Amino acid sequence: MTSILHDLIFDYTLRNVALGAMLLGIVSGVLGSFAVLRRQGLLGDTLSHAALPGICIAFILTGSRMPIVLLIGAGIAGWLGTMLLLRIVKDTKLSEDTALGVILSVFFGIGVLLLTWIQHQNNANQAGLDRYLFGQAASLIAENVITFAILGAIAIIVVILFFKEFKLLSFDPDFAASLGLPTRMLDVLLTSLLVVAVMIGLQTVGVVLMAAMVIGPGAAARQWTDRLHIMLFLAAFFGAASGVTGAVISVQASRLPTGPMIILSLTVIVLISIFFAPRHGIVPDRIRRRRQRRELQENGYESVLPEVQP
Amino acid sequence: MTSGTVILLTGVLCAVACALLGTFLILRRMAMMTDAISHAILPGLVAGYWIANSPNLLVGAVGATGAALLTVALVEALQRTRRIEGGEAMGIVFPAMFALGTVLVSRYFSNVHLDTDAILFGNIEFSYFDRLVIAGRDLGPQSLWVMSILLVINVAFLFLFYKELKLTTFDAGLAATLGFSPVLVHYALMFVLAITTVGAFTAVGAILVVALVIVPAATAYLLSNQLVEMIVLSGVIGALSAVGGYWLAMWIDGSVSGAIVTVTGLFFGSALLFAPEQGLVAKARQARLNRDRFALDMLVMHLSTHERTSDEATESTLGHISAALHWTPEATTRTVRRAIDQDLVIRYQGNLVLTSSGREMVKGLLDR
Numbered sequence: 074m075t076s077i078l079h080d081l082i083f084d085y086t087l088r089n090v091a092l093g094a095m096l097l098g099i100v101s102g103v104l105g106s107f108a109v110l111r112r113q114g115l116l117g118d119t120l121s122h123a124a125l126p127g128i129c130i131a132f133i134l135t136g137s138r139m140p141i142v143l144l145i146g147a148g149i150a151g152w153l154g155t156m157l158l159l160r161i162v163k164d165t166k167l168s169e170d171t172a173l174g175v176i177l178s179v180f181f182g183i184g185v186l187l188l189t190w191i192q193h194q195n196n197a198n199q200a201g202l203d204r205y206l207f208g209q210a211a212s213l214i215a216e217n218v219i220t221f222a223i224l225g226a227i228a229i230i231v232v233i234l235f236f237k238e239f240k241l242l243s244f245d246p247d248f249a250a251s252l253g254l255p256t257r258m259l260d261v262l263l264t265s266l267l268v269v270a271v272m273i274g275l276q277t278v279g280v281v282l283m284a285a286m287v288i289g290p291g292a293a294a295r296q297w298t299d300r301l302h303i304m305l306f307l308a309a310f311f312g313a314a315s316g317v318t319g320a321v322i323s324v325q326a327s328r329l330p331t332g333p334m335i336i337l338s339l340t341v342i343v344l345i346s347i348f349f350a351p352r353h354g355i356v357p358d359r360i361r362r363r364r365q366r367r368e369l370q371e372n373g374y375e376s377v378l379p380e381v382q383p
Numbered sequence: 384m385t386s387g388t389v390i391l392l393t394g395v396l397c398a399v400a401c402a403l404l405g406t407f408l409i410l411r412r413m414a415m416m417t418d419a420i421s422h423a424i425l426p427g428l429v430a431g432y433w434i435a436n437s438p439n440l441l442v443g444a445v446g447a448t449g450a451a452l453l454t455v456a457l458v459e460a461l462q463r464t465r466r467i468e469g470g471e472a473m474g475i476v477f478p479a480m481f482a483l484g485t486v487l488v489s490r491y492f493s494n495v496h497l498d499t500d501a502i503l504f505g506n507i508e509f510s511y512f513d514r515l516v517i518a519g520r521d522l523g524p525q526s527l528w529v530m531s532i533l534l535v536i537n538v539a540f541l542f543l544f545y546k547e548l549k550l551t552t553f554d555a556g557l558a559a560t561l562g563f564s565p566v567l568v569h570y571a572l573m574f575v576l577a578i579t580t581v582g583a584f585t586a587v588g589a590i591l592v593v594a595l596v597i598v599p600a601a602t603a604y605l606l607s608n609q610l611v612e613m614i615v616l617s618g619v620i621g622a623l624s625a626v627g628g629y630w631l632a633m634w635i636d637g638s639v640s641g642a643i644v645t646v647t648g649l650f651f652g653s654a655l656l657f658a659p660e661q662g663l664v665a666k667a668r669q670a671r672l673n674r675d676r677f678a679l680d681m682l683v684m685h686l687s688t689h690e691r692t693s694d695e696a697t698e699s700t701l702g703h704i705s706a707a708l709h710w711t712p713e714a715t716t717r718t719v720r721r722a723i724d725q726d727l728v729i730r731y732q733g734n735l736v737l738t739s740s741g742r743e744m745v746k747g748l749l750d751r
Contacts, residue, residue, distance in 0.1 A: 114471035115415055165661050167409070170470065171601050174414035175651055178594035182644020185590065186631075189638035207485075281422055285478035292467045292475065330489050333482030340479040347466045355464060 091320040098312025102290030109291035117287025123154030125184025208279030210331035278332035296350035315339035386511035396530035398621030405600030419477040421589040423454035425484025451577035526586040591640040598647040
């Protein structure tokens with residue numbers, strides 16, 4: 074135990090991986106909570122797939138492999154995908170899940186086409202672009218962590234500044250609109266912040282696993298509390314905890330990939346929450362009901378209450 | 384048969400097989416289930432290989448189909464706890480399955496050829512070289528056999544259960560009262576989707592499966608309101624995308640899977656913009672026509688209200704109309720010009736006066 078702690082602080086690789094995964098967990102936990110409350114959980118999945126062509130186009134245009142350049146490309150593509158998604162849902166008869174599937178697969182397909190095209194150009198600089206598909210948490214360096222920290226800090230500060238507005242938008246958008254809040258703009262702002270979380274996640278856990286990173290912490294935190302700010306803190310904590318746990322496990326046991334270990338840790342947290350969280354968990358719920366029924370019978374409430382005689 | 388023909392044929396067979404199921408999936412709002420299944424089959428595939436102790440396609444396919452059905456069952460079990468919502472249940476289950484698969488691969492099969500790239504993009508380019516060999520006889524490319532069989536199964540499924548599928552999709556309650564089990568039909572559809580995904584996945588990769596199931600059907604839904612028409616149309620769009628995608632890939636030297644998806648995207652984009660009723664252009668045009676129509680209605684009603692009253696002279700000037708109806712000067716000029724063009728009003732000494740056809744229009748509006 075102490076050696077793990079020692080490594081976490083002094084081992085350069087583990088420290089960066091754990092810090093990067095922790096930052097991802099915090100940011101995606103907080104923003105994912107809003108997505109969960111607004112029933113847009115799968116938006117994270119679509120956003121992360123939609124980011125791929127952005128990475129490729131950013132590389133084609135700049136020839137640079139700097140993470141921040143590629144991530145900005147990813148952010149723009151993901152953002153465009155979301156705007157298109159909202160448009161399709163609003164203006165056509167296609168349902169939301171169809172629109173999510175279309176945007177996800179088409180953007181990703183275009184990304185794959187561009188990626189293979191780049192690879193066939195024999196550009197020596199292109200190596201590692203596909204890292205964004207599966208994430209390479211193990212290759213995170215201090216520079217990445219600093220980028221994540223800046224992006225994450227911006228996202229969290231915006232959430233704190235607009236906390237009241239986001240809260241209203243999540244629980245009662247009609248009421249928010251009737252108060253004169255610019256709900257459309259807030260909607261776009263909140264979604265754009267989710268794009269930031271995805272930008273961090275692409276490099277850490279990759280496209281496929283990002284869906285769980287957005288949904289998991291919020292869905293778990295929801296089982297423990299009915300208050301939004303507590304839920305956000307808990308989601309950030311669960312996200313961070315699964316990030317650090319996944320990083321530590323993957324470093325301790327050789328040949329275990331980091332991203333998948335983060336997701337599996339998170340899945341365990343979600344399952345524990347659904348079954349055992351005191352507030353909404355299935356088991357405490359059952360126990361509570363059984364106890365109430367027994368109390369009702371044993372204490373003879375039934376005989377106390379008046380009953381009409383035939 | 385040349386290598387190119389095999390790729391093209393595999394693509395077309397796969398596109399049509401997937402697109403046929405897509406229509407029912409999007410109408411049932413289950414499009415994302417395809418995405419979940421296509422990723423979640425990885426651990427099943429690995430388990431199959433592990434049991435067979437080699438990359439045996441048949442055992443792998445059985446494992447993968449099992450994993451797909453397990454995913455459907457897990458998602459539904461999670462939904463039934465009512466602790467999390469439908470889409471989120473998928474978003475928890477399939478990444479967990481995919482992560483488990485990746486861990487298994489890197490832990491036990493790092494020497495076996497099963498790289499995660501191939502799982503996402505597939506290897507349709509090599510479909511010619513994967514031969515089906517039974518008892519030493521080379522029967523041709525394996526992917527062609529697999530996809531042909533799946534296409535036959537899917538067509539047969541639609542023919543045999545068309546009525547049941549239609550009824551449970553549009554009115555599950557009525558279907559249940561008539562004695563069709565919506566649950567049974569649901570699981571039958573999920574089973575067919577699972578084997579199609581597994582078959583197509585080994586041939587063309589996960590992401591192409593998702594695109595070929597969802598995108599042609601979504602495109603057809605924008606173009607048609609008729610079920611049979613939709614099914615046929617999505618099959619045709621899928622086949623055309625496969626052909627177009629193949630040529631695109633050859634032309635720019637890129638991934639065939641990626642190119643086929645890109646072409647389905649082009650079809651969808653065109654339909655989204657230009658579909659006769661559902662298209663964004665048609666919708667915008669309709670909205671503009673409605674707006675113009677409504678502006679004219681407002682104008683003639685306003686004039687009619689003040690006709691032959693003491694304030695007629697002031698109420699029917701352009702400036703007053705602009706203020707009273709909250710129109711900008713430009714919008715006022717435009718609307719009045721159209722009203723004059725359509726012979727609804729005339730300008731007389733700076734005032735607007737209704738013509739007889741203008742009064743007819745007011746009467747029509749009041750009768751409505």
